[in-house]
Amino acid sequence: MRWLDRVNPVSRLGAAIILSVALLLSLDPVSAGVVVIGELLVALVVGVPFVALLRRLLPIFVAAPLAGVSTLLYSDPGGRIHFSWGLVTISDQSIGYAFAIMLRIVALGLAVVVALWRVDPTDMADGLAQVWRLPARFVLGTLAGIRLIGRLRDDWRSLELARRARGLGDQGRFRRWAGLAFALLVSAVRRGSTLATAMEARGFGAGPRTWARPSTTGRADVVCLLVAFLIAAAGLGIAWLTGAFRWIGSV
Amino acid sequence: MTPEALPIRFEDWGWRHAGRSAWAVRHVTLRIDPGERVLLLGASGAGKSTLLSALAGVLGGGDEGEEEGRVLLGWERPTTRRGATALVMQNPSDQIVLSRVGDDVAFGCENLAVPRDEIWPRVRRALDEVGLANYQLRHDTRHLSGGEQQRLVLAGAMAMGAGILLLDEPTANLDPAGVVEVRDAVARLLADRRRSLVVVEHHGNVWAPLVDRVVVVSGEDGVVADGPVDEIVARQGSELADLGVWLPALHGTTVTISRQSCSTHDPAGSMLNPQPLLTATNLSVGHDGVACLSGLDLALPKGRSTVITGPNGAGKTTTALTLAGLLPRLGGSVAMADPWAPPGRPDPTTWKSKELLTRIGTVFQQPEHQFVAASVADEIAVGLRALKRPQAEIDRRVAELLETLHLHPLAQANPFTLSGGEKRRLSVGTVLATDPALIVLDEPTFGQDRRTWRDLVALIASLRDAGTTICSVTHDAAYIEALGDHRIHLGGGQ
Numbered sequence: 184m185r186w187l188d189r190v191n192p193v194s195r196l197g198a199a200i201i202l203s204v205a206l207l208l209s210l211d212p213v214s215a216g217v218v219v220i221g222e223l224l225v226a227l228v229v230g231v232p233f234v235a236l237l238r239r240l241l242p243i244f245v246a247a248p249l250a251g252v253s254t255l256l257y258s259d260p261g262g263r264i265h266f267s268w269g270l271v272t273i274s275d276q277s278i279g280y281a282f283a284i285m286l287r288i289v290a291l292g293l294a295v296v297v298a299l300w301r302v303d304p305t306d307m308a309d310g311l312a313q314v315w316r317l318p319a320r321f322v323l324g325t326l327a328g329i330r331l332i333g334r335l336r337d338d339w340r341s342l343e344l345a346r347r348a349r350g351l352g353d354q355g356r357f358r359r360w361a362g363l364a365f366a367l368l369v370s371a372v373r374r375g376s377t378l379a380t381a382m383e384a385r386g387f388g389a390g391p392r393t394w395a396r397p398s399t400t401g402r403a404d405v406v407c408l409l410v411a412f413l414i415a416a417a418g419l420g421i422a423w424l425t426g427a428f429r430w431i432g433s434v
Numbered sequence: 435m436t437p438e439a440l441p442i443r444f445e446d447w448g449w450r451h452a453g454r455s456a457w458a459v460r461h462v463t464l465r466i467d468p469g470e471r472v473l474l475l476g477a478s479g480a481g482k483s484t485l486l487s488a489l490a491g492v493l494g495g496g497d498e499g500e501e502e503g504r505v506l507l508g509w510e511r512p513t514t515r516r517g518a519t520a521l522v523m524q525n526p527s528d529q530i531v532l533s534r535v536g537d538d539v540a541f542g543c544e545n546l547a548v549p550r551d552e553i554w555p556r557v558r559r560a561l562d563e564v565g566l567a568n569y570q571l572r573h574d575t576r577h578l579s580g581g582e583q584q585r586l587v588l589a590g591a592m593a594m595g596a597g598i599l600l601l602d603e604p605t606a607n608l609d610p611a612g613v614v615e616v617r618d619a620v621a622r623l624l625a626d627r628r629r630s631l632v633v634v635e636h637h638g639n640v641w642a643p644l645v646d647r648v649v650v651v652s653g654e655d656g657v658v659a660d661g662p663v664d665e666i667v668a669r670q671g672s673e674l675a676d677l678g679v680w681l682p683a684l685h686g687t688t689v690t691i692s693r694q695s696c697s698t699h700d701p702a703g704s705m706l707n708p709q710p711l712l713t714a715t716n717l718s719v720g721h722d723g724v725a726c727l728s729g730l731d732l733a734l735p736k737g738r739s740t741v742i743t744g745p746n747g748a749g750k751t752t753t754a755l756t757l758a759g760l761l762p763r764l765g766g767s768v769a770m771a772d773p774w775a776p777p778g779r780p781d782p783t784t785w786k787s788k789e790l791l792t793r794i795g796t797v798f799q800q801p802e803h804q805f806v807a808a809s810v811a812d813e814i815a816v817g818l819r820a821l822k823r824p825q826a827e828i829d830r831r832v833a834e835l836l837e838t839l840h841l842h843p844l845a846q847a848n849p850f851t852l853s854g855g856e857k858r859r860l861s862v863g864t865v866l867a868t869d870p871a872l873i874v875l876d877e878p879t880f881g882q883d884r885r886t887w888r889d890l891v892a893l894i895a896s897l898r899d900a901g902t903t904i905c906s907v908t909h910d911a912a913y914i915e916a917l918g919d920h921r922i923h924l925g926g927g928q
């Protein structure tokens with residue numbers, strides 16, 4: 184973990200972006216498979232705990248089969264046709280695409296989760312503002328907003344209990360949710376405006392500002408970006424050599 | 435960083451919020467010299483917070499409202515003097531910007547473009563000044579208590595070199611220990627008389643010993659009283675009390691609530707040992723399956739008022755909401771006595787939402803959380819409609835409650851637009867509509883001024899005298915005095 188902490192969070196974000204772009208260039212199982220292997224090796228080397236990693240990827244393991252099944256049933260047919268019923272056609276080509284899509288989603292999920300493993304949001308904000316030079320108002324506003332999410336979760340719980348107390352807890356789920364969502368919005372606006380006032384009272388947005396925490400880049404960042412680039416290049420290169428490469432525009 | 439307290443001047447100043455016809459506050463002429471300490475009083479909606487916001491330079495521009503006259507800090511407008519004032523508002527956690535203690539204090543310095551090398555010494559000194567030097571700079575701000583969070587907000591402003599402390603009900607959401615912490619930290623900051631203080635608080639008692647001067651504002655009438663605490667109390671005490679202003683020395687902490695004779699609702703003479711309406715045995719309470727309190731044995735005597743006290747974080751609210759049948763139990767049992775419970779099902783946590791209505795009503799800490807209708811009258815009718823009562827009965831009950839709660843003129847108003855006192859009365863009214871046997875209230879007196887406090891306590895006392903069982907979570911000493919027939923204290927920590 185210590186090695187990863189030396190890498191600026193924005194370089195890690197950059198690594199995730201490099202891998203994502205590479206994965207979007209081709210729709211084939213080979214490139215995605217190579218990238219997944221590369222990512223798992225990196226996770227192993229930097230010491231991301233395996234069980235925690237799997238838990239974090241849980242939503243991906245739900246999303247990937249869903250995307251896979253719809254690709255299997257509805258994508259353009261090609262090669263041998265195994266099954267056909269109305270709009271649904273399962274062919275050699277759609278089986279290949281489905282497999283490629285699933286691997287790709289896993290590879291994208293892994294890229295983001297491994298690259299941003301335990302990144303501190305404050306450090307990320309420092310990097311975005313100081314290294315990437317994004318506007319401070321936007322970066323710090325977002326950062327402060329993220330902190331409010333936890334408060335809103337508590338509000339949601341209180342609102343739910345209040346609905347039960349008022350005799351509305353037996354309503355259908357959809358109607359109850361619509362009411363709750365509106366009430367939560369009101370509460371979010373109220374909290375948000377208090378926070379904005381507190382930030383303004385402390386001089387936020389008045390003019391040029393300094394940064395108490397330096398956000399720097401060094402050798403570790405070069406290594407991080409290089410590794411991401413090598414994994415991406417290996418994936419695309421091997422796909423090209425094996426003839427599996429399929430330009431995304433051609434699908 | 436030596437603080438610089440600038441002289442404050444209001445010159446026939448007024449502010450009207452955009453879209454309102456009445457001025458929030460007007461004709462304010464006031465001078466506060468460097469080093470002075472002022473307690474700013476006024477009824478709910480008298481414009482106290484507006485004055486503080488103006489001094490902090492956060493009222494906004496022309497699209498937020500219309501300004502009249504001038505406010506000056508030294509010779510400049512407050513908006514051009516960022517960092518000269520320290521604004522501390524009511525809700526601690528909504529004012530903290532960053533997740534680490536040190537970073538949050540540094541935030542203001544960064545905004546003033548203080549060079550990096552200078553920021554960290556300032557941060558350390560500010561944390562020391564407010565008594566938070568024992569925390570690591572990396573400490574998570576969420577893990578601070580309410581009193582510590584308020585002191586952290588103060589530290590942020592001190593690091594900016596603020597010379598004027600503007601406190602807008604800084605202790606209203608704190609437990610008694612937190613109140614003392616914040617008051618003492620402020621007293622230390624003011625000790626050398628280099629900083630000024632303007633504090634707004636409904637309960638003046640906390641700050642009276644610290645201030646030199648009381649200023650009372652009243653909406654469009656501007657400043658209606660100004661002078662030393664004792665003098666103002668002696669000269670204008672009763673007029674101010676009628677405005678809802680809670681003056682320290684005059685009223686002390688108690689307001690007398692007449693108690694009806696107990697015999698009217700307790701003919702059997704069981705007053706000394708009333709039957710419990712609700713009993714909890716070996717109860718564990720908590721959120722999301724994580725217990726914060728366990729092994730609780732308690733009973734709420736029928737027709738009496740019980741108060742639950744204890745430090746912040748002791749699990750008072752969680753306990754009350756579990757007793758009220760809203761949160762699932764994590765262990766043990768809760769049972770309502772016969773014949774109030776549905777036959778054979780004494781445990782409120784297993785009841786349907788509609789079954790709660792006539793048995794247990796809950797008044798939440800934030801009245802807004804309870805509001806679901808577009809008008810005050812509809813809000814009161816919600817429970818009755820859920821019970822499918824006849825329209826004639828609903829109309830009669832709503833009219834009755836609007837009268838009792840003095841909300842008659844506001845029947846068609848949107849609940850969210852009411853003042854703090856009105857919101858609180860409405861939230862109690864929504865519960866009263868279905869006439870539950872037990873009413874659970876979570877911090878019912880938060881943010882109430884003297885008049886709304888008195889109305890509320892009188893209302894609850896009359897409910898109790900009519901036989902309703904009351905259970906309140908509170909920190910309010912005067913409330914405990916008036917309504918603590920039976921007291922339950924929950925210990926601190928986990």
